[in-house]
Amino acid sequence: MPDYPTHEHDVLIIGSGGAGLRAAIEASAAAVKVGLVCKCLLGKAHTVMAEGGIAAALANVDERDGWQVHFADTMRGGQYVNNWRMAELHAKEAPARVRELEAWGALFDRTPDGRILQRNFGGHKYPRLAHVGDRTGLEMIRTLQDHGVHLGIDVHMEVAIVELLKDGDRVVGALGYDRERGQFKIFHAKAVVLATGGIGKSYKITSNSWDCTGDGHALAYHAGAELLDMEYVQFHPTGMVWPPSVCGMLVTEGVRGEGGILTNKDGKRFMFDSIPDNYKAQTADNEEEGWRYTQGDRNARRPAELLTRDHVARCIVREIKEGRGTPHGGVWLDISWIKKRIPNAAEHIKRKLPSMYHQFKQLGDVDITREPMEVGPTTHYIMGGVRVNADTQMSCVPGLFAAGECAAGINGANRLGGNSLSDLLVFGKRAGEHAAKFAKESKAGQISAAQIEEGARSALEPFDRNVSAGQFEGPYQVQYDLQEMMQREVGIVRRQDEMERALEGLAKLWERARRVGVTGHRQFNPGWHTALDLRSLLTVSEAVTRAAIERKESRGAHFREDFPDKDATFGKTSLILRKGPDGAMQLRREPLPALPDHLKKVIEEMK
Amino acid sequence: MSTATFKIWRGDATGGNFVDYTAQVSEGMVVLDALHQIQATQANDLACRWNCKAGKCGSCSAEVNGMPKLTCMTRMSQLPLDKPVTIEPMKAFPLVKDLVTDVSWNFAVKKKIKPFKPRAPDAPDGSWRMAQADVDRVQEFRKCIECFLCQDVCHVLREHHKHDEFIGPRFLVYVAALEMHPLDTEDRRADLKQAHGIGLCNITKCCTKVCPENITITDNAIIPLKERVVDGFYDPLRWLLNSAKKTLKR
Ligand SMILES: Cc1cc2nc3c(=O)[nH]c(=O)nc-3n(C[C@H](O)[C@H](O)[C@H](O)COP(=O)(O)OP(=O)(O)OC[C@H]3O[C@@H](n4cnc5c(N)ncnc54)[C@H](O)[C@@H]3O)c2cc1C
Ligand code: SF4
Ligand code: SF4
Ligand code: FES
Numbered sequence: 058m059p060d061y062p063t064h065e066h067d068v069l070i071i072g073s074g075g076a077g078l079r080a081a082i083e084a085s086a087a088a089v090k091v092g093l094v095c096k097c098l099l100g101k102a103h104t105v106m107a108e109g110g111i112a113a114a115l116a117n118v119d120e121r122d123g124w125q126v127h128f129a130d131t132m133r134g135g136q137y138v139n140n141w142r143m144a145e146l147h148a149k150e151a152p153a154r155v156r157e158l159e160a161w162g163a164l165f166d167r168t169p170d171g172r173i174l175q176r177n178f179g180g181h182k183y184p185r186l187a188h189v190g191d192r193t194g195l196e197m198i199r200t201l202q203d204h205g206v207h208l209g210i211d212v213h214m215e216v217a218i219v220e221l222l223k224d225g226d227r228v229v230g231a232l233g234y235d236r237e238r239g240q241f242k243i244f245h246a247k248a249v250v251l252a253t254g255g256i257g258k259s260y261k262i263t264s265n266s267w268d269c270t271g272d273g274h275a276l277a278y279h280a281g282a283e284l285l286d287m288e289y290v291q292f293h294p295t296g297m298v299w300p301p302s303v304c305g306m307l308v309t310e311g312v313r314g315e316g317g318i319l320t321n322k323d324g325k326r327f328m329f330d331s332i333p334d335n336y337k338a339q340t341a342d343n344e345e346e347g348w349r350y351t352q353g354d355r356n357a358r359r360p361a362e363l364l365t366r367d368h369v370a371r372c373i374v375r376e377i378k379e380g381r382g383t384p385h386g387g388v389w390l391d392i393s394w395i396k397k398r399i400p401n402a403a404e405h406i407k408r409k410l411p412s413m414y415h416q417f418k419q420l421g422d423v424d425i426t427r428e429p430m431e432v433g434p435t436t437h438y439i440m441g442g443v444r445v446n447a448d449t450q451m452s453c454v455p456g457l458f459a460a461g462e463c464a465a466g467i468n469g470a471n472r473l474g475g476n477s478l479s480d481l482l483v484f485g486k487r488a489g490e491h492a493a494k495f496a497k498e499s500k501a502g503q504i505s506a507a508q509i510e511e512g513a514r515s516a517l518e519p520f521d522r523n524v525s526a527g528q529f530e531g532p533y534q535v536q537y538d539l540q541e542m543m544q545r546e547v548g549i550v551r552r553q554d555e556m557e558r559a560l561e562g563l564a565k566l567w568e569r570a571r572r573v574g575v576t577g578h579r580q581f582n583p584g585w586h587t588a589l590d591l592r593s594l595l596t597v598s599e600a601v602t603r604a605a606i607e608r609k610e611s612r613g614a615h616f617r618e619d620f621p622d623k624d625a626t627f628g629k630t631s632l633i634l635r636k637g638p639d640g641a642m643q644l645r646r647e648p649l650p651a652l653p654d655h656l657k658k659v660i661e662e663m664k
Numbered sequence: 665m666s667t668a669t670f671k672i673w674r675g676d677a678t679g680g681n682f683v684d685y686t687a688q689v690s691e692g693m694v695v696l697d698a699l700h701q702i703q704a705t706q707a708n709d710l711a712c713r714w715n716c717k718a719g720k721c722g723s724c725s726a727e728v729n730g731m732p733k734l735t736c737m738t739r740m741s742q743l744p745l746d747k748p749v750t751i752e753p754m755k756a757f758p759l760v761k762d763l764v765t766d767v768s769w770n771f772a773v774k775k776k777i778k779p780f781k782p783r784a785p786d787a788p789d790g791s792w793r794m795a796q797a798d799v800d801r802v803q804e805f806r807k808c809i810e811c812f813l814c815q816d817v818c819h820v821l822r823e824h825h826k827h828d829e830f831i832g833p834r835f836l837v838y839v840a841a842l843e844m845h846p847l848d849t850e851d852r853r854a855d856l857k858q859a860h861g862i863g864l865c866n867i868t869k870c871c872t873k874v875c876p877e878n879i880t881i882t883d884n885a886i887i888p889l890k891e892r893v894v895d896g897f898y899d900p901l902r903w904l905l906n907s908a909k910k911t912l913k914r
Contacts, residue, residue, distance in 0.1 A: 097715050164802055166799070170793065266717065299692070303718075580761050
């Protein structure tokens with residue numbers, strides 16, 4: 058066995074975002090030995106950026122809400138290709154998961170009678186998002202972190218996992234390197250939970266943080282697990298577009314929830330022009346009613362700006378393409394106009410949207426209480442991920458679990474805002490619970506010296522290539538070119554020929570990535586880290602592209618210019634990717650599980 | 665587009681020196697963009713931490729022209745570019761490499777602070793009732809992104825290295841958030857005085873000045889905590905009454 062430090066755990070959790078922390082807390086409650094590794098510092102995972110809130114049918118603001126409504130909203134938002142069982146569990150269990158956060162110290166904004174306040178968000182019928190101003194993710198991650206550190210969990214910070222270790226079919230641990238010193242570490246475990254988050258860094262314009270490189274998706278895929286729904290990448294309609302340095306940075310949907318409106322360069326509120334049929338009944342047909350909705354009028358319907366993200370993003374792209382965009386290629390998002398409606402509007406905006414005020418003021422020289430913001434779509438979230446059992450979160454590889462953004466199923470073709478944070482809690486808990494159960498019922502597997510040696514050797518390869526001699530290229534240019542290409546060819550509006558070009562491009566980028574070299578030594582070396590990230594980024598980019606080529610229809614976040622309509626057959630089909638015996642990516646179609654009658658009824662009743 | 669020159673600290677625990685670099689400056693650029701540009705084009709292995717690039721995670725702390733800053737929120741346009749911009753690691757923590765320091769002490773300190781202990785729920789569904797006004801005060805402290813810039817600037821840690829006796833402003837804010845939490849029933853006053861070393865703070869307010877979240881660390885967190893400690897230790901009767909009140913609230 059290579060002479061690397063070995064850590065023994067019953068359950069190893071990879072990732073310290075909301076999903077990983079919640080899983081760790083639950084696993085440790087089952088009295089098993091838990092290890093948590095993350096490639097960032099504790100409390101700094103991407104979850105910290107979440108702004109708007111956690112969706113849960115607490116019914117604190119509108120008593121008509123309940124799990125049935127939340128379930129129906131989630132399925133409608135996902136265009137009915139969601140895993141119905143996950144959507145059901147999520148809607149039923151989210152309220153208890155949110156209350157639990159309060160018991161661990163979270164301080165949400167309050168209703169006048171002292172309960173957890175909930176706000177409106179796109180696609181949710183009633184005010185449903187528990188929140189803390191616009192920094193809900195920070196509150197959530199800090200609460201879980203501060204609760205978790207007292208539970209005896211072994212935390213390994215700034216350790217990046219490069220390979221899952223297997224004993225036959227089963228996953229029995231992981232190989233990683235510690236970023237600070239560059240040393241390899243072996244983790245031996247009976248069960249492994251992936252909670253590695255998203256893939257935003259495969260695109261040029263993204264709201265995601267540095268660690269969203271699709272590592273979990275790629276690790277699972279290379280270990281034999283299946284990836285599902287990879288064609289569904291969510292582009293959030295409102296990212297900053299100017300200045301270039303902050304292009305892609307998120308502008309929370311909360312701005313529209315508080316009454317913000319979208320207009321084009323002619324000052325027209327274009328969203329009212331194209332309300333999809335299945336949302337007509339619940340969308341305001343005039344601006345006045347929309348305003349009343351944002352101000353809490355229970356009899357008003359939501360304004361067109363709060364339609365689902367996929368739809369709003371496409372309308373924005375249309376405005377820009379047809380020449381009605383703003384100077385820097387976006388549209389206007391205006392909250393300052395509410396001064397016409399309410400007194401002390403500037404104070405109100407600063408209180409409700411403090412980080413947005415700060416972000417625009419500090420980074421864009423824009424005062425949002427006085428001027429409109431320039432916004433455009435940004436790569437935000439991936440609905441696709443590791444295919445898991447809805448109840449246990451285990452993949453088809455025994456001992457390998459996944460939760461949070463790196464798992465697929467709950468969101469179908471499009472995620473509603475707020476449904477991710479609740480997903481992290483509900484399925485993070487389930488993954489932790491079932492991973493602990495699996496660990497208790499299993500014997501420790503064997504880790505293989507050969508696999509570890511090979512994993513370490515291939516991770517170190519970039520050091521053998523001398524960049525200074527000019528024979529090899531550094532990792533950054535390859536990363537930029539990949540991001541640029543995915544943005545251009547597999548973005549919001551997709552076409553067969555462009556995506557086929559992307560596949561060819563990916564093959565060339567793989568070639569380049571295999572020849573990337575780095576300078577310096579192994580101690581905290583970002584060049585080396587980037588070289589290793591490339592393997593994940595390329596794997597997930599290929600998965601997204603292959604699935605997007607195969608789905609010849611438009612549904613939710615996946616929009617094809619050459620197939621602009623929905624197709625009934627595709628509507629009953631899932632696309633599944635798996636690594637073939639020859640090492641090539643294989644795609645197959647599988648029928649979607651049919652919705653049981655009792656849930657069909659729920660959806661009918663909520664129409 | 666103009667160019668800017670930089671002096672960036674390169675080295676590790678065994679030693680190092682400032683190295684000169686240049687970068688192209690475009691509109692709206694922040695210091696972290698310049699670091700990334702230098703990484704991509706001139707120094708692949710230049711070590712710096714970052715994650716969100718949006719001022720939300722507190723990873724990218726460093727000293728820019730001698731001032732503790734989040735590099736992702738420091739605009740190039742705010743800096744004089746006629747002379748080189750110096751970028752160095754935080755001084756209050758051991759150096760790992762280049763701009764990366766070993767901040768693990770902070771995580772160890774937090775673990776030693778008595779955790780949140782809520783009173784029994786107010787409602788049968790396990791939930792509580794709290795007024796927004798009572799929550800506001802604590803929400804200010806909970807804005808903390810753990811960038812540790814306040815720890816970096818505090819002379820008790822930076823110059824006097826009293827890491828074993830003093831938890832630093834970040835964790836005084838953390839204790840304040842717990843102590844003033846409307847539901848909390850724990851008493852941390854004895855710890856504040858002894859283990860946490862609150863007496864070592866002499867209210868210079870340097871920490872408040874650097875906080876990127878604009879938390880009024882000294883006035884709103886540290887001074888009220890100091891008062892509680894004084895009340896508790898020098899006015900035993902009042903302490904007893906307070907403890908009784910806390911118990912009643914349970
Ligand atoms: C700006 C923004 C705002 C958002 N707002 C909301 C909102 O209001 N409501 C909502 O519901 N959702 C929101 N989302 C989405 C939501 O924040 C994310 O989907 C969610 O936080 C993902 O959490 P996670 O636990 O799955 O993973 P993450 O929080 O992404 O954590 C991933 C973890 O895995 C670790 N990791 C990754 N790879 C490796 C590796 N190879 N080895 C070791 N560790 C690794 C990382 O270090 C990190 O700790 C928002 C997203 C963004 C970008
Ligand atoms: S006010 Fe106290 S804690 Fe803050 S910097 Fe000064 S001595 Fe340190
Ligand atoms: S209190 Fe302010 S300066 Fe200190 S760690 Fe928190 S955010 Fe940073
Ligand atoms: S990178 Fe997150 S605060 Fe700067």
